[in-house]
Amino acid sequence: MTNPDPNQDLIDMIAKATPDTPINQDHRDRLRQQVLDAYDNRADADAPAARNPLFTFTGATLMKFAASIALLSVIAFFAVTALTPSKAIAFEDVARAVLAIDNASYVTQTVIYEEGQEPVTQDSYKVYLQFPQRFRVDLKMDQMDVVMIADVPADKMLMLNAQEKEAFLIDGLSSITDEEKPTNLIAEIQDHFRKAQQDKALGKVKYEQLGEKAINGQLAIGYRVIDPADTDFDTMDIWADAKTALPIQIVYTSTIDERNKVVNILDSFMYDQTFDASLFSLTAPQGYKLIKASDLIDGLDRTKEQLDQAINEFIGVEAPLLEDLALAMALYAGQTGKLPEQLISGPMIDTMVEAWEKANPGKPIFKDDDIEMADEQLNAAFESVLTAYEFLENLKQQGIEYTYAGSGIEIGDKDTPVFWYKPKGADTFKVIYADMTIREAASAPQKP
């Protein structure tokens, strides 16, 4: 449905006045060649590995992006060429020490820098690596308590949700392209150094010396690895033990844009441990309900979106529910007195703003920074409406029809149905009533 825009007349006038921008074919063709050359050259320059799409949430906000990084602190991307040699522990020593690692554990902390906000430090989580290519991430973020175990040679990944006592098994990683398979940070660094050694090019690795500092009482020598492709995304500071040359701390910065970045700090490294085999077990623990990705979606034909959705739902990062819709309706009614005429986010927001301004004459709707709403309740209502919209979109994507019958109704009556749908495979309908309770009904309610 199209949202009516009260400024349509003005929009039309602007459109009418806006000149066409004729294309200069010469410029377009010349630029095309330059751009394709740049594309080719970047491919020659040891391009960074793609992040695992399993953990790259579609349409990710910064927070979601941080979560994806947190789940796979394990992903790395860089390639290097040299600037300055070191004196004490040479960069080559660090590279050799890293290449010798065959198991390790470490703790990762993620800090999010968002424009206009105080930096946000996420909960830390622990990573266990057992080469070749087995790793485990114990992640605790907000309400999440998730363990991810990946065994690339076995072609499997298991995620455990401690709260829900659910285990989610993704098998058949081979259906995913090589560059998209889960990998881990140390393995990526090792791969790079190995290639560089093979090419006898280790001396050409690009890095900067960062000097010395004490980390937890240990003297560390720092090197900054620099991305040859000069992207905004990749810098990595490796602080190595001045005696063993093994990393004590790795600071890994992903720049979203000029204003926003995510910094991962990896420390508390422990090497040469004997891990209990159960740490990397791909069997669901006792008492856990096992959900197989292949049961949810066709293992061969599944798309990244389907996997993303399944994983998102599993870890609860982003799964709008019917309850979210009920909350949005309640918040809307709280602002305007009645339920919305239609469940369309734009007009709902417009009406709420109108009602708010009427109730708060002369009060600015935005804070000074023009980004945040001045009124927290209104802001919460906005957020809620958008989450509800997402819920409705998800229903549409699944081909589920729903009915809205709440137009102009006031909140309160427990027997007036205002919204209902039948979930896929269910025998009963889910119904929101005007008192905002959710109940099930054997048949579709009659419109009031």
Next chain:
Amino acid sequence: MDPDIDALVRRVKSDRDAFATLYDRYYGRILTYCSRRLYSRSVGEDLTGDVFLAAATKIDSFRGQSEGEFSQWLYTIATNRINEYLRSFERRRALLDSAARSQRIGAAQTHNNVDHLDWPTVYEAILRLKPREQTLITLRYMQDLPHDQIAAITGLKPGNVRVMLSRAMEKLRTQFNVEISPPSKGALQ
């Protein structure tokens, strides 16, 4: 969005031809966006070049799988480049402003009707908005991008994009009402 284009986007990191096709598809849109934001086709062409060169070298950092995500990524690069340009060339911006204004004078003398808004008039009015509002108006009404994509490009919340756009349009309406009937003294300075 077109599923065939989504398929191209999914191959764009490893398939040169896919990248070339997306370049062909988006060259005009990005050029138009840059040119309209900066009121200069030559500057628009320069920045379009920057945008696509950056996209080519940074393509491995692109995480999307659909055309919508590719479009959003490209517009984000373009928006950042435009903002950088405006910050670096404040003086030039003033000159552009003045150029728009001088054309506006001629325009104002011949068009006294809202139905005959001309580009210099529109541009001058847009220039008087806050930079963020300028970006929102250009992305929404000149590039036809949806609110959620604009939100992702500008780092604002979708609900706020809608409200800020509405505010910006109200400001424009006020300006046009004032400006279109006999040109104000301020506009002629």
